[in-house]
Amino acid sequence: MKLLKNALGACLLPLAFAASVQANDHWDSVEVKAIPVSEGIYMLMGEGGNIGVSIGEDGTFAIDDQYAQMSAKISAAIKELSGDVPKFLVNTHWHGDHAGGNENFGKQGAIIVAHENVRDSLKVEKSIKLFNMHKPPSPKEALPVVTFQREMSLHLNGDDIRLVHVANAHTDGDAIVHFTGANVIHAGDTFFNGFYPFIDVDSGGGIAGMIAACDVVLALANDNTKIMPGHGPLANKADLLAFRNMLAQAQANIQALIDGGKTEAEVVAAKPLAKLDKEWGDGFLPSDVWVKIVYSGMIK
Numbered sequence: 580m581k582l583l584k585n586a587l588g589a590c591l592l593p594l595a596f597a598a599s600v601q602a603n604d605h606w607d608s609v610e611v612k613a614i615p616v617s618e619g620i621y622m623l624m625g626e627g628g629n630i631g632v633s634i635g636e637d638g639t640f641a642i643d644d645q646y647a648q649m650s651a652k653i654s655a656a657i658k659e660l661s662g663d664v665p666k667f668l669v670n671t672h673w674h675g676d677h678a679g680g681n682e683n684f685g686k687q688g689a690i691i692v693a694h695e696n697v698r699d700s701l702k703v704e705k706s707i708k709l710f711n712m713h714k715p716p717s718p719k720e721a722l723p724v725v726t727f728q729r730e731m732s733l734h735l736n737g738d739d740i741r742l743v744h745v746a747n748a749h750t751d752g753d754a755i756v757h758f759t760g761a762n763v764i765h766a767g768d769t770f771f772n773g774f775y776p777f778i779d780v781d782s783g784g785g786i787a788g789m790i791a792a793c794d795v796v797l798a799l800a801n802d803n804t805k806i807m808p809g810h811g812p813l814a815n816k817a818d819l820l821a822f823r824n825m826l827a828q829a830q831a832n833i834q835a836l837i838d839g840g841k842t843e844a845e846v847v848a849a850k851p852l853a854k855l856d857k858e859w860g861d862g863f864l865p866s867d868v869w870v871k872i873v874y875s876g877m878i879k
């Protein structure tokens with residue numbers, strides 16, 4: 580559990596404070612670890628969302644790119660794995676801990692691919708009130724140049740890679756990336772492995788969509804599938820199922836209180852997730868904060 584907390588502490592901090600106010604030596608101290616997932620496929624953990632990388636005969640394909648301050652370290656880690664500047668780069672959603680490096684990689688020639696709502700969100704100023712995070716409109720080089728509405732495929736490195744949009748889950752532009760041959764899935768932030776997830780209700784997210792997104796991934800997975808979560812350690816189908824069941828339980832408990840006419844303050848005071856907190860509430864979001872997020876998405 581200690582390892583998880585460290586990983587989470589590292590992922591919360593830059594969201595809580597604008598990246599620009601982080602001291603330079605903070606970024607100097609971050610290490611990028613490459614976790615082998617399947618032949619030619621790795622999960623890179625540094626600071627921010629987990630990155631998926633496929634390296635092979637057609638070049639390097641990346642899923643997400645963390646913060647702009649991480650780009651050089653990510654490039655070095657990819658090079659160490661015999662990869663190169665990503666030829667294609669998919670954003671699972673617009674958040675800065677997943678798409679913050681877009682400008683750097685775009686300038687180096689990466690073709691950025693995402694759901695069309697990700698492009699729309701990157702083009703404008705966006706904020707996440709909870710983390711006091713503001714993102715100015717992104718420059719041209721940071722924008723996806725290939726966008727899709729429902730799904731699309733890339734045929735690279737001997738695999739058929741499906742990008743599937745799941746609506747109104749963590750945001751309004753989430754994509755799941757499925758390496759159909761390798762039996763590997765990157766679930767983006769529709770899956771936080773082991774702890775309560777942030778849900779960006781202001782960007783169109785909600786717990787019902789999170790559960791539906793889990794069901795999409797569960798339907799694609801079998802017991803041998805490797806699942807990269809947006810945050811937390813590399814996972815399998817059982818881990819995702821446990822997360823999905825937690826979400827469903829939380830939704831049911833909070834819905835019962837809403838149906839009983841309770842206000843937000845009363846819902847929080849009722850501690851509807853008391854039985855889940857021990858397992859899921861000791862990492863990223865405290866229970867009360869998460870209850871408010873879920874509640875706000877359910878009454879919309």
Ligand SMILES: [Zn+2]
Pocket residue numbers: 672674677749768
């Ligand atoms: Zn996110």
